[in-house]
Amino acid sequence: MKIETKRxxxxxxxxxxxxxxxxxxxxxxxxxxIATAFLIALVFTIIYFxxxxxxxxxxxxxxxxxxxxxxxxxxxxxxxxTSFSQFKNRIDDKKxxxxxxxxxxxxxxxxxxxxxxxxxxxxxxxxxxxxITKTLLTFNPGETQAxxxxxxxxxxxxxxxxxxxRNRNGVIKGYLxxxxxxxxxxxxLSDLENVFLFSFPGIIVTLxxxxxxxxxxxxRPIEKVIATAEKMxxxxxxxxxxxxxxxxxLYRLSSTINALLDRMQDAxxxxxxxxxxxxxxxxxxxxxxxxxxxVLVRKPREQEHYESKIQFCLTELNRMALLIDQLLMxxxxxxxxxxxxxxxxxxxxxxxxxVSRMLPIALEKEISFRVDSMESxxxxxxxxxxxMILENIISNAIKYSPAGSYIAIKVERxxxxxxxxxxxxxxxxxxxxxxxxxxxxxxVDESRNSGTGxxxxxxxxxxxxxxxxxxxxxxxxxxxxxxxxxxxxxxx
Amino acid sequence: xxxxxxxxxxxxxxFLKDGLEEEYFAVDIAYDGKKGLDLAMTNDYDLIIxxxxxxxxxxxxxxxxxxxxxxxxxxxFLTAKDxxxxxxxxxxxxxxxxxKKPFAFEELLAxxxxxxxxxTQINDSLNAGPLTINPVTHQAFCNSNEIxxxxxxxxxxxxxxxxxxxxxxxxxxxxxxxxxxxxxxxxVIDVYITFLRRKLDNAECGNIIQTIRGVxxxxxxx
Numbered sequence: 001m002k003i004e005t006k007r008x009x010x011x012x013x014x015x016x017x018x019x020x021x022x023x024x025x026x027x028x029x030x031x032x033x034i035a036t037a038f039l040i041a042l043v044f045t046i047i048y049f050x051x052x053x054x055x056x057x058x059x060x061x062x063x064x065x066x067x068x069x070x071x072x073x074x075x076x077x078x079x080x081x082t083s084f085s086q087f088k089n090r091i092d093d094k095k096x097x098x099x100x101x102x103x104x105x106x107x108x109x110x111x112x113x114x115x116x117x118x119x120x121x122x123x124x125x126x127x128x129x130x131x132i133t134k135t136l137l138t139f140n141p142g143e144t145q146a147x148x149x150x151x152x153x154x155x156x157x158x159x160x161x162x163x164x165x166r167n168r169n170g171v172i173k174g175y176l177x178x179x180x181x182x183x184x185x186x187x188x189l190s191d192l193e194n195v196f197l198f199s200f201p202g203i204i205v206t207l208x209x210x211x212x213x214x215x216x217x218x219x220r221p222i223e224k225v226i227a228t229a230e231k232m233x234x235x236x237x238x239x240x241x242x243x244x245x246x247x248x249x250l251y252r253l254s255s256t257i258n259a260l261l262d263r264m265q266d267a268x269x270x271x272x273x274x275x276x277x278x279x280x281x282x283x284x285x286x287x288x289x290x291x292x293x294x295v296l297v298r299k300p301r302e303q304e305h306y307e308s309k310i311q312f313c314l315t316e317l318n319r320m321a322l323l324i325d326q327l328l329m330x331x332x333x334x335x336x337x338x339x340x341x342x343x344x345x346x347x348x349x350x351x352x353x354x355v356s357r358m359l360p361i362a363l364e365k366e367i368s369f370r371v372d373s374m375e376s377x378x379x380x381x382x383x384x385x386x387x388m389i390l391e392n393i394i395s396n397a398i399k400y401s402p403a404g405s406y407i408a409i410k411v412e413r414x415x416x417x418x419x420x421x422x423x424x425x426x427x428x429x430x431x432x433x434x435x436x437x438x439x440x441x442x443x444v445d446e447s448r449n450s451g452t453g454x455x456x457x458x459x460x461x462x463x464x465x466x467x468x469x470x471x472x473x474x475x476x477x478x479x480x481x482x483x484x485x486x487x488x489x490x491x492x
Numbered sequence: 493x494x495x496x497x498x499x500x501x502x503x504x505x506x507f508l509k510d511g512l513e514e515e516y517f518a519v520d521i522a523y524d525g526k527k528g529l530d531l532a533m534t535n536d537y538d539l540i541i542x543x544x545x546x547x548x549x550x551x552x553x554x555x556x557x558x559x560x561x562x563x564x565x566x567x568x569f570l571t572a573k574d575x576x577x578x579x580x581x582x583x584x585x586x587x588x589x590x591x592k593k594p595f596a597f598e599e600l601l602a603x604x605x606x607x608x609x610x611x612t613q614i615n616d617s618l619n620a621g622p623l624t625i626n627p628v629t630h631q632a633f634c635n636s637n638e639i640x641x642x643x644x645x646x647x648x649x650x651x652x653x654x655x656x657x658x659x660x661x662x663x664x665x666x667x668x669x670x671x672x673x674x675x676x677x678x679x680v681i682d683v684y685i686t687f688l689r690r691k692l693d694n695a696e697c698g699n700i701i702q703t704i705r706g707v708x709x710x711x712x713x714x
Contacts, residue, residue, distance in 0.1 A: 276573070280545060283572040287594040288503030294597040295511035316503060 024219055029212035037204050044196040051192060055185045059159040060148045063178050066114055067163060070176070081165040081173050084118055084126040115153065117177040126174065137177040144172065150182070157182045221250045225257065237265050270439070277441035278327060281455055285320040289313045326457040330440065333464045340382035340468045347411050347420060348373035350383065354390050355409070358398065366403040372410040379418045379489040385465045389473075392458040393422050393485045400426035400483070416491035423484040429477040437475060438463040493608060493627075493650065494518040494668045496535070498528030498554060499543045499570070504593075508541070511597055512604075516630060516647040518671040525549025532558050536667050537565060539607055541600075544571035544582065552585045559586035566607035570595065608654075620656045620711045622697055625649060634697035641691065644669070648684050652701065652711045661708040685709060 019027075071078060074086045115137060117128040123139045137160060138151040146163045153160075160179035164172045221244045228241045240261060241254045296309050332338060348371075355369050362369065379386075397407045405425035412419050429437055436442050441456040466473045472488035495517050499505040502523070509519045520535070522528035526548040532540055540558070544551040555567055569582045572593040579590045589603050605616055605628065616628045625632040630646055632639040641649065647669045652660055662678040689701055702710050 279574070280572040283574075283593045284501050284504070287572070288501065288507065290594045291504060291511070291597055292507040295507045295514070298511070298597075299514065312503070 024222070025212060025215045028215040028219075029208055032211045032215075033204060033208040036207055037200075040200065040203060044200065048189075048192060048196060052189055055182075055189065056148070056150075056159060059180055059182065059185070060161070062180055063114070063148070063159065063161045066116075067161065067176065067178055070116070079166050079168065079170070081167045084120075084174060087118055087127065087176070115158070115177075115179045118174060119177060120174045121172060137179050139175065139177060143175070151179070153179055153181070157186045221254070225250075225254055229257070232261070237261060237268060274440050281323055281441065282320065285316040285323075289316050289320075292316075323455050323457075326455060326461065330457060330461055330464065333461065333468065336468075338468075340385055340465075342380050342382055342469060344378050345381050345383050345386055347377040347379050347418065348375070350387055350390060351409055351411070351420075354387060354394060358391070358394055361395070362398050362407070365398060365401065367398055367401050368406045370406050370408045372408070374411055374413070377411050377413075377418055381469050381471065381489065385469060386471075389462050389465050389471070389487070390420075390422070392462045396458055397422060397424035397426065397483070397485075400424060402426065414488075418489040420487040420489070421484055422487075423482055425482040428479040428481055428483055429475070430479060431477070434475060434477060438473070493538045493647070493654075494520070494535075494671065495604070496520050496522065496528065496531055496537045496540045498522045498525065498532075498540065498546060498551065500524060500546045501543070504543075504570075507597075508600075511601075514643075515601060516627075516643045516650070517604075518647070518669055520672045523547075525551065525554045529554050529557055531672070532563070532565075533561065535672065536664065538668060539566045539568065539604060541568045541570050541604075542587070544569060544573050544578075552582065555582075555585045555587055568600075568603060568607065570600070618650070618653045620653045620713055621700055623653065623692070623700055623711075625653055634692060634695040637695045639691050639695045639697075641688075645684060645688055645691070648681070649688055652709060656711045656713055659704050659708055659710050665708065681709075 022030075070087065076082075076086055115129055115131055117137045118126040119139055120126055121141070123141055125136060128137075137153060140147075140162060143162055144164060146161060148159065148161050150157055151160050152158065158179040158181050160177060163176040163178070165174045165176055166172055225241050228239060232239055240258050243254050243258075244251050292309055292313055296306065351371060351373055355371060359369070394407065394409075401407065401424045407425075408421070408423045410421045410423075412421075433442075438459050440460040442459070463473055465471075466487065470490040474486045474488070475483060476486070477483040493516075495512060497505055497508050497512075497519060499508070499521065500523050505521045505523070509521055512519045520531055520537075522531050524547045528540075528542065528546070529549060531537075532554070542551040542554055546554075549557075551569060551571065555569070558565065558567065566588045567586065568589045568591060569587045570591050570593065571578070571582070573582070574592040579592075582590045588607055591600060591603060608627075609616065617624055617626050622635045623632070624634075625646070627650055630641075630643075632641055632646065632649060648665065651665060651668050662681050665681050666674065666678055685701060685703075689699070692698075692700060700711055702712065704710055
């Protein structure tokens with residue numbers, strides 16, 4: 001028993017595995033075939049029973065007519081049975097009747113083969129029509145209602161009525177049995193049954209094969225999608241799936257995958273550019289330091305020469321350290337390992353502290369600040385990250401501002417959101433470059449050693465930090481008129 | 493030997509100039525591609541070192557334009573671009589050699605020597621009659637007697653030996669031995685030639701440097 005159960009479980013699991021491995025084409029065909037098989041079986045059954053019912057009803061009517069005739073000939077109503085002798089002649093007459101009119105009455109020809117029998121309550125035959133020879137009609141004792149049923153008489157199927165005969169008090173005194181042979185009708189019915197039974201499996205098998213074919217045809221575009229996707233490896237990502245002719249779900253699937261590939265390719269390209277930029281930025285100072293020191297040690301030199309070269313190398317190394325710091329910061333924020341600690345921050349406090357920290361650098365370049373903040377300027381942000389954002393934007397502003405200009409910081413409320421604008425009067429950013437300023441290693445002047453000293457990572461960090469806190473950063477600029485960065489804080 | 497360095501990173505250009513000048517090269521620097529191309533087209537350099545990523549015109553463009561003008565001057569790429577594809581691309585653009593940053597200065601020197609070596613030359617030593625000079629060690633010999641020379645004297649002698657049996661005009665000598673910042677007063681050449689002749693004479697080399705009056709100087713093999 002246990003082993004048997006185990007075997008069943010194993011077989012079932014194998015079946016499930018096979019099912020899950022089955023191709024979509026097969027599964028569609030199987031689902032469709034099962035559903036259709038149910039429908040066809042249902043339709044066949046209904047048709048069969050309807051035909052059967054119609055056929056029997058016809059025979060039942062014939063029997064009924066005959067019975068009514070017997071009653072009317074005997075001059076009795078159905079519920080006024082007195083004695084069997086009332087019917088005796090009637091049944092015999094019928095026989096004669098039938099012999100006489102055999103050739104001129106269609107109605108009688110139809111019923112000439114009826115068998116009539118009178119029995120008492122215990123089933124004893126009182127009287128019967130002459131065409132019943134050996135076998136008796138089937139009798140079910142104890143029936144209280146008139147009942148039509150199928151039975152056999154001398155080996156052939158007949159339709160029979162068993163009608164109880166009641167006296168005026170409603171007591172059953174006997175039964176009138178009447179049967180007509182079904183003959184052709186039963187052949188028709190059994191033929192119909194056979195046709196249905198044999199055609200059913202044929203229909204199902206044909207249906208399965210057809211559905212499989214159609215399903216195969218309709219999912220062929222999917223095979224194409226799979227083939228294209230399989231061919232695609234990272235260096236070969238510029239391939240695209242050919243769009244099918246019809247604008248259907250498969251078209252949408254293909255175009256969605258293509259759009260995804262576009263984005264991926266874009267990301268790969270940006271990543272590649274970033275790697276190239278980062279390696280250039282790291283290798284350049286490394287080459288400078290290495291080369292300078294190599295040239296330096298080739299020959300003995302004066303003390304001052306050594307000092308100036310070593311100082312130069314230190315500056316380069318510091319720059320490199322700064323770049324590595326920024327790259328690491330960017331990597332950390334981009335890998336989403338740090339979660340911002342969002343809390344209520346008073347914007348003007350943050351601005352004040354940054355401005356006072358940046359003031360010495362600004363004053364060195366003769367740049368002043370104009371801060372226009374407001375009292376109740378609570379925003380939801382991570383204080384440390386917000387400080388880093390503002391510091392990066394402001395230090396950029398200082399970097400690109402000419403001497404004698406000012407940097408304006410303005411805080412305002414726009415309905416439910418707080419806005420912070422930081423404007424400079426610097427060189428500005430060309431319109432066509434505005435959407436690339438947040439990209440890593442982007443710099444307005446493109447020559448890498450403009451003396452501004454940045455790497456073009458500051459704004460990428462700003463963008464990343466802002467995104468993490470749902471702060472929207474936008475930038476507007478006019479060439480040689482200045483640039484305005486706007487921070488839009490999430491509504492509190 | 494006069495070199496042109498096209499490099500936008502002042503740190504790299506700086507130590508290259510320092511180091512190469514110590515090796516008796518005359519060095520000019522261009523900080524962007526356009527300037528570099530101008531210099532390469534207007535001056536007669538012996539070798540050009542180009543960075544790939546430079547403003548105005550990329551190193552590749554500069555290289556292509558130089559080759560397009562029919563100039564076969566040796567060009568060495570010195571760049572941070574380090575993939576195999578980059579190297580192939582650079583060399584196919586017409587460069588003779590490709591050095592990836594960061595590089596060793598000694599290697600750069602060796603590769604410069606390779607490019608300056610004559611195709612018939614077996615080693616770095618150059619000969620002209622009894623005279624042998626070695627640009628690697630900066631030594632000059634006359635019949636195995638070593639001659640002590642100043643860097644400029646050596647550079648001048650090297651140029652004359654490299655171009656032996658050819659007349660070297662004063663202007664060409666100026667172009668190849670002094671850098672662009674030199675005020676082209678050619679009389680300085682005569683002064684250096686006098687110094688050289690005296691030192692060669694002391695080493696019993698005879699009158700190997702001959703004057704072509706009104707034109708320049710020549711060293712003859714025989």
